């Protein structure tokens with residue numbers, strides 16, 4: 001698996017990691033979920049993304065099982081929920097996550113969403129405390145606009161803001177207008193979530209183009225030139241930017257195998273233009289959503 005430097009740190013991480021949203025929601029799927037994560041890890045997808053919010057801690061428990069004998073090889077990311085973003089709330093949340101993850105440290109700790117109740121300044125002060133205590137290695141945010149990243153950076157001072165995890169896929173290119181250039185200029189890693197589109201019930205849908213649509217046909221055709229699937233084209237297209245990492249979620253081993261090979265093609269300028277015409281970039285930037 002190709003590695004990429006994580007922002008301004010000296011750490012190299014797998015350019016394609018593993019998401020865990022919906023993990024731990026169904027007892028009957030737990031073995032399959034651990035197996036999927038293990039397969040990814042064994043094939044170099046050693047960056048794992050989870051959150052205290054996923055299955056109310058259930059996803060972190062699945063991750064713990066999958067990494068129990070290889071913790072040192074893993075770059076572990078988890079997130080504090082927006083509602084827990086008071087100074088004490090963050091500290092208590094990390095303690096619960098560490099317990100569920102059965103580890104003594106988190107590599108990258110993210111504020112999951114901007115909070116309605118708690119100021120970024122307060123949350124970031126707690127994050128700095130956690131670094132000083134050795135409970136987390138790096139501080140990051142998720143779903144942060146450029147304005148909020150500026151506030152966070154201002155508080156952090158010498159503690160760098162390492163990463164912003166944001167939604168990015170063919171049908172939502174808003175971060176190209178603001179978040180990506182902002183992060184590239186400042187050496188902040190961009191971690192792309194939902195690389196295959198948003199689930200129908202969330203963020204207004206816009207999932208992966210369905211078979212039979214002209215958008216799917218064009219991805220099929222481009223993929224056909226390289227012996228690649230439309231999903232591989234979509235993932236490859238995201239990772240064309242400097243400094244971007246993607247965290248697809250795949251429980252199906254065949255999907256993981258496919259994602260592992262997504263970087264084996266190089267999209268031509270002509271293909272990129274065709275993609276632009278079917279999945280156009282709008283002028284808007286990422287909107288602020290708070291929880």
Ligand SMILES: NC(=O)c1ccc[n+]([C@@H]2O[C@H](COP(=O)([O-])OP(=O)(O)OC[C@H]3O[C@@H](n4cnc5c(N)ncnc54)[C@H](OP(=O)(O)O)[C@@H]3O)[C@@H](O)[C@H]2O)c1
Pocket residue numbers: 018019020021022049050112142143165166192193194195196197198199231232247248249250251252253254255256258259
């Ligand atoms: N920070 C945030 O606010 C936030 C929000 C959303 C997500 N995330 C993170 O980002 C991760 C990824 O996002 P996501 O789960 O929303 O969506 P996603 O990774 O874009 O898509 C997941 C869906 O795509 C399928 N899939 C994966 N690889 C495939 C392939 N090669 N071919 C065909 N289908 C494939 C999966 O199926 P199978 O599972 O059946 O294999 C699953 O149904 C999450 O799991 C989570 O860790 C973060």
